[in-house]
Amino acid sequence: MSIRIGILGYGNLGKGVELAVAASPDMELVAVFTRRDPSSLSIKTAGVPVVSVNDVADYKDKIDVMILCGGSATDLPVQTPQYAKMFNVVDSFDTHARIPEHFANVDAAAKEAGNVAVISCGWDPGMFSLARVYSNAILPDGKDYTFWGKGVSQGHSDAIRRIKGVKNAKQYTIPVESALEAVRSGKNPELSTRDKHTRECFVVLEDGADAAAVEKEIKEMPNYFADYDTTVHFISEEELLKNHSGMAHGGFVFRSGKTGADKEHNHIIEYSLKLDSNPEFTTSVLVAVARAAYKMHAEGAKGCKTMLDIPPAMLSDKTPEELRSHLL
Amino acid sequence: MSIRIGILGYGNLGKGVELAVAASPDMELVAVFTRRDPSSLSIKTAGVPVVSVNDVADYKDKIDVMILCGGSATDLPVQTPQYAKMFNVVDSFDTHARIPEHFANVDAAAKEAGNVAVISCGWDPGMFSLARVYSNAILPDGKDYTFWGKGVSQGHSDAIRRIKGVKNAKQYTIPVESALEAVRSGKNPELSTRDKHTRECFVVLEDGADAAAVEKEIKEMPNYFADYDTTVHFISEEELLKNHSGMAHGGFVFRSGKTGADKEHNHIIEYSLKLDSNPEFTTSVLVAVARAAYKMHAEGAKGCKTMLDIPPAMLSDKTPEELRSHLL
Numbered sequence A, B: 001m002s003i004r005i006g007i008l009g010y011g012n013l014g015k016g017v018e019l020a021v022a023a024s025p026d027m028e029l030v031a032v033f034t035r036r037d038p039s040s041l042s043i044k045t046a047g048v049p050v051v052s053v054n055d056v057a058d059y060k061d062k063i064d065v066m067i068l069c070g071g072s073a074t075d076l077p078v079q080t081p082q083y084a085k086m087f088n089v090v091d092s093f094d095t096h097a098r099i100p101e102h103f104a105n106v107d108a109a110a111k112e113a114g115n116v117a118v119i120s121c122g123w124d125p126g127m128f129s130l131a132r133v134y135s136n137a138i139l140p141d142g143k144d145y146t147f148w149g150k151g152v153s154q155g156h157s158d159a160i161r162r163i164k165g166v167k168n169a170k171q172y173t174i175p176v177e178s179a180l181e182a183v184r185s186g187k188n189p190e191l192s193t194r195d196k197h198t199r200e201c202f203v204v205l206e207d208g209a210d211a212a213a214v215e216k217e218i219k220e221m222p223n224y225f226a227d228y229d230t231t232v233h234f235i236s237e238e239e240l241l242k243n244h245s246g247m248a249h250g251g252f253v254f255r256s257g258k259t260g261a262d263k264e265h266n267h268i269i270e271y272s273l274k275l276d277s278n279p280e281f282t283t284s285v286l287v288a289v290a291r292a293a294y295k296m297h298a299e300g301a302k303g304c305k306t307m308l309d310i311p312p313a314m315l316s317d318k319t320p321e322e323l324r325s326h327l328l
Helices: A012-022 A053-059 A075-084 A096-113 A127-138 A154-161 A177-184 A211-219 A237-243 A278-298 A320-326 B012-022 B053-059 B076-084 B096-113 B127-138 B154-161 B177-184 B211-219 B237-243 B278-298 B320-326
Strands: A003-008 A027-034 A050-052 A065-068 A088-090 A116-118 A142-148 A166-175 A197-205 A229-234 A249-259 A265-275 A303-305 B003-008 B027-034 B050-052 B065-068 B088-090 B116-118 B142-148 B166-175 B197-205 B229-234 B249-259 B265-275 B303-305
Touching (some): A003 A012, A003 A053, A003 A278, A012 A278, A012 B249, A027 A053, A027 A278, A065 A075, A065 A278, A075 A088, A088 A278, A096 A116, A096 A303, A096 B320, A127 A142, A127 A249, A127 A265, A127 B278, A142 A177, A154 A166, A166 A237, A197 A211, A197 A237, A211 A229, A265 B278, A278 B249, A278 B265, A320 B096, B003 B053, B050 B053, B065 B076, B065 B278, B076 B096, B088 B278, B096 B116, B096 B303, B116 B278, B127 B142, B127 B265, B142 B177, B154 B166, B166 B237, B177 B249, B177 B265, B197 B237, B211 B229, B265 B278
Parallel strands (some): A003 A027, A065 A088, A088 A116, A116 A303, A197 A229, B003 B065, B027 B050, B088 B116
Antiparallel strands (some): A142 A249, A249 A265
8 A cells, every 4th residue: 555645735845755655666756736727737647636735635644745845935834734634744844043933833733633744854953963963862962963965055146146246146056175074074163154165156247237236235245145155156157057957966964972981982973974965955854754643653653744854764655674774 | 760771791782872871861870790800890870770781681571671781793692582572672783784584583583572672773783874864765876885994994993903014093984075076966876885985094013013014904904995995003002092093983874966947956964963972972872762762662562673663752762742843
């Protein structure tokens, strides 16, 4: 028997979930739900209906886990509590500061309905959170370091696009190699914001815009760029589309911690990701979590969870016996 | 209220557990149990008794989790089922091929007594197993690579010491840098045993032993050395003790996997450890797992578990709210 999956939202995340479900022999895609006119949407999986979100209640007993593929800014704060009343759900809510509030809202809805809702799945929050929690539990006396990149930051690219005279832009966050090496070597450095990451911007100007003024405005923008070493390149829109449309990303989580009677032993735990496609990796995580949500619900769990609450074996389609024999 | 910990066995692991418990504010060490004459043993923690294993039953209601610090070859296959009848237990059983058998024996004993027993904790099996299970669940279409070192392999050092004419020896397992780089770059190489690791031996000869014969015997030893590029250095016992008594170790777990409609995107997950003290890191894991075993038992769990069955949050001494606010 397959785990019956629904997808709500068909942007980059929805498309990635569709691919990841197709690659999971224990799952089947039941329907894709959209706020758009369903007839305007063509999906990859043959024979699977595209349904208006207005009709989602019809699928209450036909879907085991609904994977919510909306954005964190405005979609998920509303959608996750709303759909947790009807389905087991999984989301990728990634506004770190608002996780406690989101958790509380989703928990109330999911508990009342007897469903499992897993929030904030992906790689950060998600796999990077797991790396931090495991390594903090093992090495309580230590320091955490998280680096992101090289990859495009959507928020920073948007900030540049809001500048007058800018037609289009992409911004790469790049970890500083010497900082990575200092952490890796066990030096436990104190690193400022500027020490950890540089920012590289590729900018397409509107006709007649003042390049020097735009560059100055970028480099001096508070929070986004002022605290970083920032490089600005002006390029044509053609070059931007050709060379800067990729969705690669990644990053590094370190814990450097001490043990021993005199704290004489240092240990470095490093977890890193190098991803050709940020959305496809994120959705691969979402789909594994959907499997776990299904199993947890079958065991009687309800309410809001995060990946920190999921026994790792539940993410796998292998039996506990297979995991113990082959991967333990 | 503290989690009351017992230590059974006071070698490198027992001493490491003692240090890790001392570094955990939510735990207290109740007693160290030994097969030796208790009066012959002096431990670091003031006020904690050293007790003969013969009297362990007296502590049945005084200890929440007993951490078993024996060896995998002969101690744990007997001790873990035996003490799981009396206590929640944690062990570091690391003979991969015998894990299913060990699991079955421990599971029967722990279930009958209503205790939780977590086996095969440490870094491999343990943290490396977690890295493999998570990344296999997320990237089902991919390849696993595990590298060990640089560090001393006890089994290989022992094998050299059994050769006639050898007085003492240490053997380092060293990952091949070019193989690591090939995996890290996403080339998905096919790697033979020889491609992945080299072996470096530091050997002290008995007086009058034939160095060339010893070197030949090492390099041609089946399973242990014949399939590897092996280097042999003859040194004095003084130099061996001075420069090769460290217990550093480490290693790397990679998953390289593909996603996309045409499998056009590659993703690399890398988990690595660089440890100044192999036993102290292993025991830091054991102690975090003991915390989880205590919590799982309090929630009504019983039987044999592995780290694959433990929700990561349970390893931490922080509350779920703290974890969501600060580490998620």
